Amino acid sequence: MRPSDQLRPIDIQVGYLNSNPSSVLYRCGDTVVLCSASLEPGVPGWLEGKGKGWVTAEYDMLPSSTNPRKRRDRSGKLDGRTTEIQRLIGRSLRAVVDLKALGERSIVVDCDVLQADGGTRTASITGGFIALATLIKRELPDSSIGNGPLRDSIAAISVGVIDGEVRLDLDYEWDVAADVDMNVVMTGSGRFVELQGTGEEATFDDEQLTRMIALAKKGIAELTQRQLDLVS
Numbered sequence: 001m002r003p004s005d006q007l008r009p010i011d012i013q014v015g016y017l018n019s020n021p022s023s024v025l026y027r028c029g030d031t032v033v034l035c036s037a038s039l040e041p042g043v044p045g046w047l048e049g050k051g052k053g054w055v056t057a058e059y060d061m062l063p064s065s066t067n068p069r070k071r072r073d074r075s076g077k078l079d080g081r082t083t084e085i086q087r088l089i090g091r092s093l094r095a096v097v098d099l100k101a102l103g104e105r106s107i108v109v110d111c112d113v114l115q116a117d118g119g120t121r122t123a124s125i126t127g128g129f130i131a132l133a134t135l136i137k138r139e140l141p142d143s144s145i146g147n148g149p150l151r152d153s154i155a156a157i158s159v160g161v162i163d164g165e166v167r168l169d170l171d172y173e174w175d176v177a178a179d180v181d182m183n184v185v186m187t188g189s190g191r192f193v194e195l196q197g198t199g200e201e202a203t204f205d206d207e208q209l210t211r212m213i214a215l216a217k218k219g220i221a222e223l224t225q226r227q228l229d230l231v232s
Contacts, residue, residue, distance in 0.1 A: 004167040007157075007219055008119075012127070014134060014230055022135035026127030029171050030117035035127040037135035040106045053102030053149075055132070057089035059124055061113040085121045086111075088194065092125045092154050092185045093132055095193045101149040107132060118172040122156035122183055126223050129154045133231035145188070145232065153188035153231075155223040159212040161204060166211040168219050180204045184216035188224040 002008065008029030016034065017023035023036040043054045059082060063069045073082060089111060109132055111124035133150060140148055158170045160178035167174055175181060182197035197204075197212070204212075 004165055005215055005218065007169045007222060008171060010223075010226060012130065012226065012230060014130065021138060022131050024127045024131045024134070026123050026130070028119060028123050028169065030115060031119050031123050031171070032113070032115040033120060033123045033127050034112045034114055035109060035124060035131040037107055037109045037128075037131040039135060039139060040108060043104050043106050048104070051104065052099040053097075053104060054099065054106045055090065055094045055097050055102075055109070056106065057086050057093060057109045057111060057124075057128060059086035059089055059111045059113075059121075061116060061120070065113045065116045085124070088121060088185075088196075089124050089128055092156065092193050093128060095185075096129070096150060096152040096154045096187055097132075098149050098151050107135060116172070118170050118175045119158050122158050122185075125154060125156040125185060126227070130227055130230055133227070137231060145228075152191075153224055153227050154185065154193065155188070155220045155227060156183060156185040156194075157216050157219040157223065158183050159216045159219075161202075161208055161212070166208065166215055168215045180208065180212075182212050182216070184213065184220065186217070186220045188228070190217070 011027040013025040015021050016025040020036045026033045047054055061070050063072055109128045111128050113120045136143055136149055159168055160170050160181040162177050179202035180199050184195055185193040
C-alpha cells in the first residue's frame with residue numbers, strides 16, 4: 001500500500017496535442033486529465049473597456065472515464081458537480097494571474113477527464129496551471145512567474161482521514177473510505193486559495209485539521225516543484 005504521506009506517481013506530458021502546444025496530459029496514479037489553454041480575443045461583455053483580461057475554465061468527464069459510463073451533458077446543461085468544479089478551477093487560476101497585465105484578452109483552460117480514479121478537480125487545477133503558464137510563456141516570451149501576467153503558481157491536492165489516519169492524495173478507494181476529505185488549493189509561495197473540507201457522517205478536530213493542512217502543504221510543495229521544472 002502507498003504510504004499515507006506520499007503522492008501518487010505523477011507523469012506530465014507538455015505539448016500532448018499537435019493542435020495545441022499549450023496542452024498537458026496530466027497523470028496522477030490512474031487519474032488522467034487532458035488540460036489545454038487557448039487564447040481568445042476580447043473579454044466578456046461586462047469587462048469590455050476596463051483594460052483587463054479574463055481567465056476561465058471548462059471541465060468535463062468523458063463518458064468512459066468512469067465505470068459505469070457517465071452520460072454526456074447535452075444542450076448546454078451542466079450537472080451541478082461539473083459547474084462547481086469548473087468554477088473552482090477558474091477562480092483558482094485567476095488567483096495567480098494579473099488580469100490587467102493580460103490585457104483585453106481571454107484565456108480558456110479546458111480540463112477533460114480521460115480516466116477518473118479520484119482527485120480529478122485537483123489534477124485539473126495542477127495540470128491546468130501548467131497549460132496556462134505554457135501558453136503565456138509562448139505568447140509573451142519575456143514573461144516569467146512574478147514578471148508578467150503570472151504572479152505565482154497554483155496547485156491543489158486532496159487529503160483525508162481514514163480510520164483515524166491522515167492521508168495524502170486520495171484515490172477513489174481512499175476517497176470512498178474517508179471519514180473526512182478535504183481539497184486544498186495553494187499558491188507556490190504558500191498562500192491558500194481555497195479549502196474544501198467535509199466530514200462524511202463524521203467530524204474532525206483542530207489537531208486533525210492541522211495535520212491535514214500540513215500534509216497538503218507537503219504535497220503541494222512537491223507539485224509546485226514539478227510545475228516549475230516544466231514552465232520556468
